[in-house]
Amino acid sequence: TQLLEQSPQFLSIQEGENLTVYCNSSSVFSSLQWYRQEPGEGPVLLVTVVTGGEVKKLKRLTFQFGDARKDSSLHITAAQPGDTGLYLCAGALYGGTASKLTFGTGTRLQVTL
Amino acid sequence: NAGVTQTPKFRVLKTGQSMTLLCAQDMNHEYMYWYRQDPGMGLRLIHYSVGEGTTAKGEVPDGYNVSRLKKQNFLLGLESAAPSQTSVYFCASSYSFSWGRGNSPLHFGNGTRLTVT
Numbered sequence: 001t002q003l004l005e006q007s008p009q010f011l012s013i014q015e016g017e018n019l020t021v022y023c024n025s026s027s028v029f030s031s032l033q034w035y036r037q038e039p040g041e042g043p044v045l046l047v048t049v050v051t052g053g054e055v056k057k058l059k060r061l062t063f064q065f066g067d068a069r070k071d072s073s074l075h076i077t078a079a080q081p082g083d084t085g086l087y088l089c090a091g092a093l094y095g096g097t098a099s100k101l102t103f104g105t106g107t108r109l110q111v112t113l
Numbered sequence: 114n115a116g117v118t119q120t121p122k123f124r125v126l127k128t129g130q131s132m133t134l135l136c137a138q139d140m141n142h143e144y145m146y147w148y149r150q151d152p153g154m155g156l157r158l159i160h161y162s163v164g165e166g167t168t169a170k171g172e173v174p175d176g177y178n179v180s181r182l183k184k185q186n187f188l189l190g191l192e193s194a195a196p197s198q199t200s201v202y203f204c205a206s207s208y209s210f211s212w213g214r215g216n217s218p219l220h221f222g223n224g225t226r227l228t229v230t
């Protein structure tokens with residue numbers, strides 16, 4: 001059973017377009033992290049959100065944690081080819097053990113010129 | 114900074130063969146993890162360690178064993194490889210697993226691509 005579902009699974013857009021990636025669950029998380037993974041490399045942390053309703057911005061990327069702490073979104077403004085990669089959300093269930101950091105199914109983004 | 118280093122990068126095994134994947138980190142992290150990544154399934158935790166000499170099962174531990182004899186190293190073993198173990202394996206480390214504080218990210222290696230025929 002996959003606790004975290006991401007949508008869309010694939011996204012191919014042109015440079016300059018905006019996009020939103022969703023991370024949804026029926027479980028409540030104490031915190032949620034977003035990672036980006038480039039081909040041949042491991043995931044790299046982008047941001048951690050810890051409070052329901054929290055919004056964090058990282059240049060052109062805006063992350064939001066849902067009020068009920070069950071979902072999150074990543075919005076990219078004016079996408080660039082450098083944004084290409086696999087985006088993964090990861091939620092920490094209450095209890096805080098390593099076994100309870102659950103990764104989403106991933107969204108593969110391709111940005112073309 | 115080397116961070117987390119995994120060896121080998123690629124490996125092809127025949128069914129029934131054994132192998133060991135090596136992970137080394139130079140950040141003095143207490144916590145280390147082994148994940149496998151399969152298309153459409155994200156990352157799934159195989160085993161983890163909260164310190165030298167300790168190991169624990171994750172979400173998908175069957176068919177794998179691990180050892181953490183030194184703080185900086187975490188080994189993943191496959192005793193009898195099966196085609197279902199074809200995957201990309203990632204090692205990660207972290208300062209803690211206080212995820213809720215938002216100050217302890219996972220640091221990943223670049224992965225080992227394993228094919229079992």
